[in-house]
Amino acid sequence: MPPNEQFLQLKNLLAEIADLNYAAGLLAWDQQTYMPPGGAQNRGYQMATLTQIIHAKGVSKEMGKLLDGVQPYVSQLDPDSFEARLVKLTRRQYEKETKVSAQWVADFAMATTAGYEAWGKARAENDFKLFQPHLERILELGHQYVEFFAPYEHVYDPLLDIFEPGMKTTDLKSIFLSLRPQQVALLKKIADRPQVEDAFIHLAYDEQKQWDFGVELLTKIGFDWNRSRQDKTLHPFTTGFGLGDIRITTRVLPNYLPSALFGTLHEAGHAMYGLGSAPSLDRTPLLDGASAGVHESQSRMWENLIGRSLPFWQHFYPRLQEVFPSQLGNVTLESFYKGINKVQPSFIRVEADEATYNLHIMLRMELEIGLMEGNIAIKDLPEVWNVRFQEYLGVTPPDYTKGVLQDVHWSKGLIGYFPSYALGNLIGAQLWERINADIPELPEQFRRGEFTPWLEWLREKIHRHGAMFEPQELVQRVTGSKIDPAPFMRYLEQKYRTIYGF
């Protein structure tokens, strides 16, 4: 068969795999929104069956043959073309998936199922020892996984590569080693200033009104309801079933305004990234964003750089006051802005503010790398956690539940994922500097409630490319430099200087 016809066959096979992935995605979405409790066992079977078929197609002989067969066709194309990039990414995934043994996949599934259960118990009983043997097994499997990819530059690289394609541990180290002391220093400067007031965000807020305000907000920022929807869930997430249907979920808390407000903007950022993909990427592995970190850059920009900015609230605050007159009627815009940006070291990552969040992440990243390098023993993990936490954030967790046992990730075998959260913040700030240089009137536009120019910019520079470029490559193309922590620090310094007056 001629190579260009083989390319069409490859595209068909990838489209089938995409369809199955979207179907699996809907099973997961439903499980977390509407599924009755009795459906859990069947849903587990359905997911396992679909996952197995998807995997089999991904590592099939047919896939290998087609990838070889299309080589003559794509080698004569522009390496940045859709076709060339599609084949490049597919080959990359195929080579990774075929290297990992079926035995490992089975062992990993078993270890993480048991690990997740043990973690839940350990957390409830505040007893790290209950989780320790499971974490040991998961780490052992992490080492086995890494060996499939030998030789490697650093033992953590193959794990990191799952979530940040092409990124190396040396990159991480050079980025975060310089960033951490600066973040710690900023935190000290803030701690020396009088604290801002945020009691008003903890009042009782009618849940339906919160929901309706969120919908109003989404509509005004240009959210595409024709290709999306929003539903309630326990742990908010975004998921998509092809370019025509990418959905968000939100949690509304009755006594804490920021949860729904900023959670909605965060998830909308993820969804708009996907929805902005070029139509040609639909039903291909290029439809997903460039990486978990780049995805997080989009969600954090909407949540923080825009959602917690003064111009945004100069536009929306009068309306929010109108919806919640008894809670916010006497709170000035300035007080509101300061309150939603209050900095206070806390133990739980998911509740952390912009100034402390990255420190939570860096701690986890350093521990993961240390564990993989063999420089930290698992039995010492709780102690090391607490000592570093005190060092970075100035407080010591009172128990494991608020310390080493708080995150689900390790129990599910997600080693290498945490860096993406912090990288998202850094990439977001880099893009933010770039766009503000490109569109100097951006703050003025936000003040007027105009979000189209900004969204168009993101679509053009980031969204439409999907996973065409690896994260470092994408950031380089858009900002002119690789991932760099300086813009993020400049952003934080400037923001909190105004708020805390140092």
Next chain:
Amino acid sequence: MPPNEQFLQLKNLLAEIADLNYAAGLLAWDQQTYMPPGGAQNRGYQMATLTQIIHAKGVSKEMGKLLDGVQPYVSQLDPDSFEARLVKLTRRQYEKETKVSAQWVADFAMATTAGYEAWGKARAENDFKLFQPHLERILELGHQYVEFFAPYEHVYDPLLDIFEPGMKTTDLKSIFLSLRPQQVALLKKIADRPQVEDAFIHLAYDEQKQWDFGVELLTKIGFDWNRSRQDKTLHPFTTGFGLGDIRITTRVLPNYLPSALFGTLHEAGHAMYGLGSAPSLDRTPLLDGASAGVHESQSRMWENLIGRSLPFWQHFYPRLQEVFPSQLGNVTLESFYKGINKVQPSFIRVEADEATYNLHIMLRMELEIGLMEGNIAIKDLPEVWNVRFQEYLGVTPPDYTKGVLQDVHWSKGLIGYFPSYALGNLIGAQLWERINADIPELPEQFRRGEFTPWLEWLREKIHRHGAMFEPQELVQRVTGSKIDPAPFMRYLEQKYRTIYGF
């Protein structure tokens, strides 16, 4: 491999197919409840991909080999055992699916897609000629399908067998030829009596209150919310994703109380049938009910035999009056009961009452059989429809939209489906006589709001068996005779004698 091990392998393969069917079911459920409009195209691809995989597994060489391999194992078992019945049904489906050519499947998909579109247009423009060539093609494909199963006793048999396994056209003819004149005669008796009043069901009813009352009703009749849920849709349906999750949907009309009220009970009847299956049937083709007709017997019993009965409303009417005091406060129980049972010939099948519904079905069934036999020409269909309609129901449709073009079924290639609707009514009445003989205090129980004994009876006699028995076989086992129209006529006669006083 020993035959009993092959049986386990067969079960695994069937479980995989079931999982994929459940996943496809969720895609369809979502499409009709929550999917944003933009998702339609992707959803089409996803359904096509899943359907193709399901079909390939169903007719695979592996399936054929396993079916042969397990023969020595099941031939020594009780033919009524789960294992023997599972293999029997699977072999039956396998033989049917493998007989039909891939070309036919592709042609049928094409013809029905075009047919459905043409039907919509023809209906909107009240122009049968727009639909005629499409119906001709669909009928041609019907004939081709039938030839895959030659020799047959009657040309309509292979079509009927899709929806009512084991049922023959001669059965249908003997059942309905005697029934039709009796139904026509009953209708004449009713028409001679003064009409009952039902203006109150057409008042404005708050939609949320209708919904909440439906939920209350479902809860009180013992609906299992742990394994089900209810959502809104345009055309109500029931669908399931395994034994732990079978869901209903409902439509609420603001100015017509019966739609949500009886629609909810109807769908609940379908769901309770599935939810009552024996756990061993889960993830096997035996989980679905015995046939479309037996399924319809369950839904129509809840909708009509119970839901439109006096004892039921003796229990629930005070509460309904409480919810809608301004609409029903001055309507007596007796008036309400008569109103919801008003008989009036109308043109539209889906709005027909209990006394006229079967006549709508018999008309369609006779036309289908006539078309397949070649005794009716498609070009004469509108005329034949109207003449017989006048004969059976005493009125003539004013246009095609209210006549021959009203149903979607033929445009989608569903020839052979209509009989199931009428069979459901007959089977329901047969079961009704049986259960009232077994539990004479049934009406008294309903009056007290006790539905458990009745539901237990259904579970024991019908639900738990799933598709273990063919419809005729099942009815015979439970009632002692094959499908028989006499109980249905007795039920109608008795009910309307009281209401209309003839």
